[in-house]
Amino acid sequence: xxxKADTPSTKPLSNSQRAFxxxxxxxxxxxxAPGSDHLxxxxxxxxGVSRTPVREAALMxxxxxxxxxxxxxxxRILPVSPEDMAEIYDVLTELECLAARNxxxxxxxxxxxxxxxxxxxxxxxxxxxxxxxNWAEADDRFHRALVLLGDNSRAATVFDMMNDQxxxxxxxxxxxxxxxxxxxxxxxxxxxxxxxxxxxxxxxxHRAHRQNxxxxxxxLLKKHRLRGV
Amino acid sequence: xxxKADTPSTKPLSNSQRAFxxxxxxxxxxxxAPGSDHLxxxxxxxxGVSRTPVREAALMxxxxxxxxxxxxxxxRILPVSPEDMAEIYDVLTELECLAARNxxxxxxxxxxxxxxxxxxxxxxxxxxxxxxxNWAEADDRFHRALVLLGDNSRAATVFDMMNDQxxxxxxxxxxxxxxxxxxxxxxxxxxxxxxxxxxxxxxxxHRAHRQNxxxxxxxLLKKHRLRGV
DNA sequence: GCATTTATTAATGCATACGTAAATTCATGC
DNA sequence: GCATGAATTTACGTATGCATTAATAAATGC
Numbered sequence: 014x015x016x017k018a019d020t021p022s023t024k025p026l027s028n029s030q031r032a033f034x035x036x037x038x039x040x041x042x043x044x045x046a047p048g049s050d051h052l053x054x055x056x057x058x059x060x061g062v063s064r065t066p067v068r069e070a071a072l073m074x075x076x077x078x079x080x081x082x083x084x085x086x087x088x089r090i091l092p093v094s095p096e097d098m099a100e101i102y103d104v105l106t107e108l109e110c111l112a113a114r115n116x117x118x119x120x121x122x123x124x125x126x127x128x129x130x131x132x133x134x135x136x137x138x139x140x141x142x143x144x145x146x147n148w149a150e151a152d153d154r155f156h157r158a159l160v161l162l163g164d165n166s167r168a169a170t171v172f173d174m175m176n177d178q179x180x181x182x183x184x185x186x187x188x189x190x191x192x193x194x195x196x197x198x199x200x201x202x203x204x205x206x207x208x209x210x211x212x213x214x215x216x217x218x219h220r221a222h223r224q225n226x227x228x229x230x231x232x233l234l235k236k237h238r239l240r241g242v
Numbered sequence: 243x244x245x246k247a248d249t250p251s252t253k254p255l256s257n258s259q260r261a262f263x264x265x266x267x268x269x270x271x272x273x274x275a276p277g278s279d280h281l282x283x284x285x286x287x288x289x290g291v292s293r294t295p296v297r298e299a300a301l302m303x304x305x306x307x308x309x310x311x312x313x314x315x316x317x318r319i320l321p322v323s324p325e326d327m328a329e330i331y332d333v334l335t336e337l338e339c340l341a342a343r344n345x346x347x348x349x350x351x352x353x354x355x356x357x358x359x360x361x362x363x364x365x366x367x368x369x370x371x372x373x374x375x376n377w378a379e380a381d382d383r384f385h386r387a388l389v390l391l392g393d394n395s396r397a398a399t400v401f402d403m404m405n406d407q408x409x410x411x412x413x414x415x416x417x418x419x420x421x422x423x424x425x426x427x428x429x430x431x432x433x434x435x436x437x438x439x440x441x442x443x444x445x446x447x448h449r450a451h452r453q454n455x456x457x458x459x460x461x462l463l464k465k466h467r468l469r470g471v
Numbered sequence: 472g473c474a475t476t477t478a479t480t481a482a483t484g485c486a487t488a489c490g491t492a493a494a495t496t497c498a499t500g501c
Numbered sequence: 502g503c504a505t506g507a508a509t510t511t512a513c514g515t516a517t518g519c520a521t522t523a524a525t526a527a528a529t530g531c
Contacts, residue, residue, distance in 0.1 A: 101396060
């Protein structure tokens with residue numbers, strides 16, 4: 014599951030870009046554990062390339078806040094503490110609410126909102142089937158579609174960065190949480206507000222939705238003593 | 243003028259980091275013009291290092307949105323269109339208002355707010371002396387101090403990135419704008435709201451302040467036909 | 472004279488080599 | 502047995518070299 018739009022055009026990826034994606038996936042999959050150190054040379058060998066592309070990938074990942082280059086200690090996968098997660102949720106909330114207001118303000122027609130509608134449907138089906146994995150995927154899709162409708166590429170880029178970290182935490186906490194019934198109701202309300210062009214409501218409902226998500230996540234991290242995800 | 247906190251500790255900067263700072267400054271100073279292309283080898287020669295640190299610096303600058311690496315065309319300094327600037331201001335507005343609310347909510351004592359007070363004073367002196375350069379510097383200081391009081395390191399990092407771009411545009415437009423008298427009044431109101439712990443007011447006042455700044459900047463860019471700053 | 476193909480150039484992406492400085496091990500003195 | 506200092510290892514930062522391939526120029530055919 015990649016956060017960037019998967020362009021179907023088959024452009025030849027450079028080794029650096031592949032290393033970037035590979036390392037990112039390894040971090041999300043937990044193959045590179047939070048807090049762990051890894052030598053550039055080891056990673057290079059694992060990926061079957063020289064140190065150069067690994068280093069370049071590491072520099073990019075560093076500016077995305079996923080790891081840290083520490084001279085002579087290797088790259089350190091940054092753990093995300095509950096306090097970090099609170100920060101991340103706060104930023105996400107602002108950016109998504111900005112998007113929700115912009116979307117409501119633009120007077121989108123129904124087809125434009127299809128991605129939102131589809132994601133909502135999928136979430137409802139998933140909840141009915143008790144399928145949390147598919148729910149999480151559709152939930153992610155909803156939030157990203159919302160941000161795209163906000164039509165602010167910089168907000169979208171920052172959203173992707175932050176959302177990556179949430180995804181990482183969610184893979185750990187997904188099965189600890191109750192069924193997201195209220196969440197689905199929230200999404201529908203946000204959708205209706207945007208469709209109706211009700212800017213204030215879109216912001217308010219989505220803000221409350223995100224606040225709940227934040228509290229839920231922090232509760233889970235606290236309850237299960239997950240201090241560095 | 244660096245956006246990162248200037249740590250007084252004299253740590254030996256690597257060539258890559260120096261190249262990063264040097265290139266960034268060259269972009270802000272206009273030595274590397276928006277839209278211009280530059281070969282890695284040229285830049286390397288200018289900076290007196292090999293291509294490697296230049297490349298690493300370019301990668302970092304790319305993820306900050308200041309330039310773009312285009313195979314065989316060199317690095318391209320990204321121009322910032324008025325539409326881009328609108329996006330940037332919208333993101334900045336959200337992050338700063340988040341900070342203003344958080345700051346108001348924390349119940350800071352007077353000494354904590356000193357950086358804000360000092361910046362406001364300096365701005366008033368600068369305006370009285372018709373010194374726009376010093377005003378801009380103090381204004382920047384105010385906004386950054388505000389974000390720091392918001393106590394969200396991720397928001398601060400993103401703020402720095404976006405604010406860099408505004409600074410670049412402001413060096414061009416600074417002397418086209420009227421004296422920022424209203425702006426100073428706004429700052430004082432934000433300060434008072436934070437001191438009083440009035441979250442709603444801090445958000446509302448600062449939001450309006452930022453909206454004005456955005457409109458002013460966009461007007462200037464439009465009026466002077468500056469389509470790629 | 473124009474289009475198409477071939478040859479040349481040149482800049483990148485990447486591997487590799489190497490000096491340097493940190494970290495570790497070992498040795499030595501007390 | 503411990504601390505201090507010397508020797509060694511090691512990982513990084515950076516320079517360099519080279520193969521690849523896009524871009525440009527040249528050449529050929531019609």
